[in-house]
Amino acid sequence: MITIKKMAELLGTSTTTVSNVIHGKEGEVSPVMVEKVKKLIEEYDYVPNRNARNLASNRSGxxxxxxxxxxxxxxxxxxxxxxxxxxxxxxxxxxxxxxxxxxxxxxxxxxxxxxxxxxxxxxxxxxxxxxxxxxxxxxxxxxxxxxxxxxxxxxxxxxxxxxIDDRKGGREITEYLIQSGHQKIAFLADNCMGVDYQRFMGYRDALTSAGLPWNEDNFIRLRPSGADMSLILSQAYDRARDFTAFICASDYYAAFILNDLKDRGMKIPEELSIVGFDDNVCSRLVRPALTTVHQDVxxxxxxxxxxxxxxxxxxxxxxxxxxLPVFIVERSSVRKMQDVLYLTDEY
Missing domain, CATH: 3.40.50.2300 (Response regulator)
Known part of the structure; x- marks a missing residue:
């Protein structure tokens, strides 16, 4: 492969001139020489030696x-x-x-x-x-x-x-459910550390502000087992009738749980509302599509x-x-409890 030094010799110019053209510093070289260097680069299919450049700059790249x-x-x-x-x-x-x-x-x-x-x-x-x-x-x-x-x-x-503001996201999605008429709300996650802890604390903040009771049973600690989701899905199903809404700490879990509950005969969101967190592709693929907290990954x-x-x-x-900020993306997985009650009373 031709080198910068060899190109400079062929063109009767300096290695600095050739290097300037290669690295886009054409303002320091005459237009005629720029064209000559580019033609030579194309003729010899020259590829810059990244390793040599990184070595010279004391960088690995x-x-x-x-x-x-x-x-x-x-x-x-x-x-x-x-x-x-x-x-x-x-x-x-x-x-x-x-x-x-x-x-x-x-x-x-x-x-x-x-x-x-x-x-x-x-x-x-x-x-x-x-x-x-x-x-x-x-x-x-x-x-x-x-x-x-x-x-x-x-x-x-x-x-x-x-x-992102995980705590705010947890609080706002819980407030959304409360405003939709839900009072029996569970939080589902596989841990209570870091990101999931912040989302959980936002959930607690919203319940406290609304004067709603909370106990440890409202936190459903999921037990993952690698690719086998059966234990997690069974845990969710066993508790589904105790609540009107599930807040899942991620869309990943929410999508699996939503599909499994539907397969078991539950009507979503008529019998149970489910929301997620992240607004990734999982939230848009399931039906009903998930209401969730958006973050821009x-x-x-x-x-x-x-x-x-x-x-x-x-x-x-x-x-x-x-x-980074978060916001709620409203889709179809939440039942508006007060609307249903209102229609019933009207009837």
Whole structure:
């Protein structure tokens, strides 16, 4: 393959001139020479040596994306629409910067740190991390890092995080159900940490503000078992008659539960209203389509990548904590209880 030096020799010019044309700095080169260099590039099908360029700038040209996912919940975390959208968006924005993305998924933070430490990356994006994970990463990793959806309380180190207002989302979707006439509302999630905890606390806030009673039985702790959803679906079915509405901590669970309950003969939303969180493809594929809390995962990914590159380049990256807005998307999975009561009274 022809080199910049060889092209310069053939054209009787300097390597700097050829390099300027290759890297788009044509304003520093005469139009005649620009055309000559471009013709030579096309003739020899020249491809820039990215490794050499990165070596010269002391950069690897690689961004690491590490995700911690519960082995009990997923046999393949990337199948989750939220994870898939985030990975795809991060890769696209990283590629637009002229970089490559390396992905690592594990349920073991020690394994993640050990593997990622061996990568020659310029920065890291981290998803699914709890407080203790963040503390270990801060101790072991000396690379620029940006977390996604992290809630680290009472830690002694500074960290950068991009997320959404999960608590507000949980509160607003609960208020929506209450305004629709529901009082017996359950919250379903497979944990009560981080993101799901914030969504749960928003649910509690709304119940308290409305003067509605709450007890621990209103939180249905789902027990995932990899790809086998049967236990989760049975848990939901066993409690479905105790409530008029389910709030699921994700569209992923809401869609599975909605379909299963319909298969078992329940009418949705006439007998049970179901809402989700995320507004991903699951919410639009099921019937009735899910009312849910919208978050812009692609925009979250874009901001995450931008912040990381600002840190890498020692530039101002703005606030340490970026919180994107959420809003309710109303579809067909919620019964308006007061409308039904009104029509009955009228009759």
């Amino acid at each position: 690689i961004i690491g994306l590490a995700m911690k996912a519960s082995e009990n919940k997923y046999d393949n975390f990337v199948k989750d629409p939220f994870a898939g959208e985030l990975i795809g968006a991060v890769e696209r924005y990283v590629r637009a910067k002229g970089y490559f993305t390396m992905l690592y998924v594990s349920s073991d933070i020690g394994e993640i740190i050990s593997s990622v430490s061996s990568w020659n990356v310029d920065g890291l994006i981290l998803l699914g991390m709890q407080k203790e994970d963040g503390e270990l990463l801060n101790q072991k990793m000396k690379k620029p890092m940006v977390f996604v959806d992290a809630y680290f309380e009472d830690v002694s180190f500074d960290y950068v995080n991009v997320g 692609t925009e979250k990914s874009r901001i995450t990548v931008e912040k990381l590159f600002h840190i890498i380049n020692d530039e101002d990256y703005g606030a340490n904590f970026e919180q």
